[in-house]
Amino acid sequence: MKDKSLVSINDYNKEEILKILELAAEFEKNPSQNILKGKVIATLFFEPSTRTRLSFESAINRLGGRVVGFIDSSSSSVTKGETLKDTIKTVSNYCDLIIMRHPLEGSAKYASEVATVPVINAGDGANQHPTQTLLDLYSIIKTQGTLDDLNIFLVGDLKYGRTVHSLLMAMSHFTTIFNFISPEELKMPDEYKLFLENLGLKYYEHTDFTEIISRADIVYMTRVQQERFSDPMEYEKVKNIYVLRNHMIRNTKPNMRILHPLPRVNEIHPDVDESEKAYYFQQALNGVFTRQAIISSILGLK
Amino acid sequence: MKEKKQLSVSAIKNGTVIDHIPAQSLFKVIQILNLEHIRDQITFGANFESKKLGKKAIIKLSNQFFRDIDINKIALVAPQAKLNIIKDYEVVEKKVVEVPNEIIGIAKCMNPQCITNNEEIVTKFTVISKENVALKCHYCERITDQEHLVIL
Ligand SMILES: [Zn+2]
Numbered sequence: 001m002k003d004k005s006l007v008s009i010n011d012y013n014k015e016e017i018l019k020i021l022e023l024a025a026e027f028e029k030n031p032s033q034n035i036l037k038g039k040v041i042a043t044l045f046f047e048p049s050t051r052t053r054l055s056f057e058s059a060i061n062r063l064g065g066r067v068v069g070f071i072d073s074s075s076s077s078v079t080k081g082e083t084l085k086d087t088i089k090t091v092s093n094y095c096d097l098i099i100m101r102h103p104l105e106g107s108a109k110y111a112s113e114v115a116t117v118p119v120i121n122a123g124d125g126a127n128q129h130p131t132q133t134l135l136d137l138y139s140i141i142k143t144q145g146t147l148d149d150l151n152i153f154l155v156g157d158l159k160y161g162r163t164v165h166s167l168l169m170a171m172s173h174f175t176t177i178f179n180f181i182s183p184e185e186l187k188m189p190d191e192y193k194l195f196l197e198n199l200g201l202k203y204y205e206h207t208d209f210t211e212i213i214s215r216a217d218i219v220y221m222t223r224v225q226q227e228r229f230s231d232p233m234e235y236e237k238v239k240n241i242y243v244l245r246n247h248m249i250r251n252t253k254p255n256m257r258i259l260h261p262l263p264r265v266n267e268i269h270p271d272v273d274e275s276e277k278a279y280y281f282q283q284a285l286n287g288v289f290t291r292q293a294i295i296s297s298i299l300g301l302k
Numbered sequence: 303m304k305e306k307k308q309l310s311v312s313a314i315k316n317g318t319v320i321d322h323i324p325a326q327s328l329f330k331v332i333q334i335l336n337l338e339h340i341r342d343q344i345t346f347g348a349n350f351e352s353k354k355l356g357k358k359a360i361i362k363l364s365n366q367f368f369r370d371i372d373i374n375k376i377a378l379v380a381p382q383a384k385l386n387i388i389k390d391y392e393v394v395e396k397k398v399v400e401v402p403n404e405i406i407g408i409a410k411c412m413n414p415q416c417i418t419n420n421e422e423i424v425t426k427f428t429v430i431s432k433e434n435v436a437l438k439c440h441y442c443e444r445i446t447d448q449e450h451l452v453i454l
Contacts, residue, residue: 009428010445030407083421083422084417084421085421101413102417104415104417104420104442105413105415105417105443105444106411106416106417106439106440106441106442106443106444107420107441109440109441110417110418110419110421110423110441124417124442125416125442126413127442127443128443191445233362239316
């Protein structure tokens with residue numbers, strides 16, 4: 001994994017994923033170390049994402065590394081018409097690692113091909129966000145003690161949601177049972193279902209989950225956005241089905257945990273927040289340890 | 303018609319005849335095979351009647367022999383193309399084209415949000431289906447299907 005860019009969750013095989021999760025657990029025990037001393041890491045945010053950037057910068061700062069970069073391309077030479085290639089080539093000269101977020105899909109892959117240092121993709125449009133997936137996996141293994149034989153509920157926009165697609169790909173390394181809960185218009189695309197079928201993994205599709213939530217080990221919530229519906233009436237009909245409320249989780253398994261990539265809008269009611277099953281805020285904290293693991297592994301320090 | 307066909311095929315001594323090109327794809331084939339840089343004699347014919355294709359085109363190239371890897375590039379625009387390899391006025395070999403496993407350049411990614419549609423980058427695809435052509439973009443990972451296929 002040393003010197004290897006992380007663009008897509010598919011860049012890591014099962015062993016590599018497990019290695020990152022082990023390292024993340026190590027960093028959780030000891031999050032402030034000086035192992036990045038003398039290292040310069042560039043964070044290039046061609047579109048703003050405060051949450052992701054702060055998580056990365058916190059991870060780097062706690063390990064004693066230095067950060068250079070920009071948080072918004074409007075204040076950099078990018079707006080003067082510089083190509084992505086030129087920006088990446090130039091920045092490669094100044095740092096040991098590039099972390100980038102970009103609105104265009106495939107930008108991180110391209111950057112990894114022109115950069116002379118490794119690249120971590122912190123989100124390329126609607127395509128990939130592999131560090132989110134790895135922190136999701138860390139949250140799952142931490143709360144469940146295993147990644148095998150879990151019943152995972154993916155809820156909400158399963159058609160366009162990149163986090164659920166990446167999570168599905170990553171969990172397919174394990175003997176997972178998937179339950180897809182979404183409105184008809186936002187069903188899991190066939191290519192992912194076919195992928196699971198070829199691996200012999202089980203999945204079930206539903207449009208509602210109040211009856212079956214008692215089986216879940218993990219409930220992964222995503223937002224159902226109105227603009228995804230061609231017919232506004234359809235949205236009105238379904239919008240409340242995909243909002244999780246405290247009374248719905250009363251009869252769930254004791255080990256069940258609720259995850260969400262954040263930020264949420266209204267898909268998890270605040271009355272869930274006090275439940276011990278609400279895990280989304282700790283999930284965000286796990287992002288720091290997971291990113292420490294990824295960075296130090298790519299730099300060959302762990 | 304028969305006479306015309308004989309004439310067009312028998313005209314070259316050594317080389318390659320590419321037949322069964324859909325008429326509207328002739329110029330794309332010329333472009334994909336980079337024929338403008340060839341100095342030997344080339345004859346193009348377009349809008350011949352064809353039962354299979356409606357209107358077809360033919361290209362005859364003197365002294366040109368293609369590697370499979372090069373000729374297969376035209377499979378995206380002329381999937382039914384047939385090659386006749388001519389040696390000393392005789393057809394010595396017939397070949398059909400096959401869609402390759404990887405397409406570099408040639409096609410455009412149908413995703414407007416793809417980096418390849420926003421910066422000067424040579425496109426690259428993995429062919430995930432050959433029958434009904436479907437290309438997976440190496441960069442944005444989206445799939446471009448036959449219906450949305452645009453040749454650069
Ligand atoms: Zn693309």
